[in-house]
Amino acid sequence: MSDAPKPKRFVFLILENATLLSFSCAIEPLRIANRVAGKVLYTWAVAAENGEAVTFSNGLRVTPDMGLEELDRDDILLVCGGTGVQGASTRAVLNWLRREARRGVALGGICTGSHAVARAGLLDGRRCTIHWENRDAFIEAFPEVELSANIYVIDGNRCSSAGGSASADMVLRMIAEAHGPDLAAQVADQMIYTTMRTDRDEQRLSIPTRIGVRHPKLASVIRLMEERIEEPESPADLAMAVGMSTRQLERLFRRYLDRSPKRYYMELRLQKARHLLLQTDMSVINVALACGFTSPSHFSKCYRACFSTTPYRERGTAQTGGTAPRADAPEGGRHVADRP
Structure with a gap:
């Protein structure tokens, strides 16, 4: 009987019009880590509401592996957002996030995915980050959440990255914590990633x-x-x-x-x-x-x-651009955090 640890699974919930760059930068370090290590350290699955094909903001469509199904407690669930996150954060999505959080699943948001996690009430009293373009709107909508200007934040079993290549930095940090900084550095080298940024680095240029x-x-x-x-x-x-x-x-x-x-x-x-x-x-x-x-x-x-x-x-x-009432708010109440 093998004593090898069970591979860690990442589940990526792709919201409609999610940003492909942020998703790719999160999933590729996992693939490369397996290749460099010569064994399966990570597996992953793509989820979407109703298990139906979903379209990224650049028009690319992807067929998911699953719908809003029950996850293993050891999984890491990352919500991938982009433009139109308000309309994509449906009641079904929010309820699923709440249910999995109650079961102890670690979860977080990539790019505007943090907005969906916050709307589900799962970031109250926590630190998180979101793309700088959405910062003002997020502060107005969720005053109970401590918003950071850094590229990513890991707060207990909640995590968030600001979008773009920041998700790669966050996942590289997770690889380093689980399997050591040497492996993370090798993965970064394969990505031609000359500097691994930390959670102290800010999003915007000086x-x-x-x-x-x-x-x-x-x-x-x-x-x-x-x-x-x-x-x-x-x-x-x-x-x-x-x-x-x-x-x-x-x-x-x-x-x-x-x-x-x-x-x-x-x-x-x-x-x-x-x-x-x-x-x-x-x-x-x-x-x-x-x-x-x-x-x-x-x-x-x-x-x-x-x-x-x-x-x-x-x-x-x-x-008139496709926004919808907040699923868990009184009728007529809305909080929109769409990327321009």
Whole structure:
């Protein structure tokens, strides 16, 4: 009788319009680990609601191995999301997640899959992460969840990755914990993955890298702007906070970003407003307040100037784009977290 440990099985629940990149980056390290180790350390199965073919956001269709069936308690269940996660998180899916969690199955979300797990109430009081584009909407919908800006989070028997290649980093971490860092490093080498990121790495590039300018005071001001969207500060206060004059701040923005600090700040606030309009069911007035606008008419005027449409029309577009009422909320209540 063999004493070899039973292979660990990963079950990937593919929601409609899930992101293929995140799924591939999670499953490939498992295949490569088996190849490098010369034995079966991992197995996997693809699940979908009703066991029917599901389509990724790039149009690729996949036939699942199973529907919403009972799992082994030792399985790891990962929900793979993408665009339209609200509509894909049906009552059946949420109830299945709750049932498997009660049975002790470890589970988590990849990309926007964290939204489905949170809607099922399985991240309350836990830490998790989600793609940075969905961060504002997630915070509004699930204030009881501690949202991290890191690329992945493992909190007990809950895990989450932010999307893209971050799922590879998370799975490599799991391989390292189960079979040692040497195997994980060999898997990463096979993937031409030169650096295995940790759960301390943040999702987004640094501000200097994002804006293409390495100026410490400019980066500091932009960081302050991003942190203070709801209660915007004046250019004079921002300049004082980094130890420069308002005129110097104006020159700095004109030189490197070809716009005034006031205009740059406005663009940040309007971009957040657009995310909230498209990804949540917050009223237009509450979106305006969350982005530092005290006058709905001023908000509407600025929004139209930036996006050539009104906030109300933007909201109407989102609502006719296939969103559905939250399965576990009172009729009419919705929380939408669709990736643009």
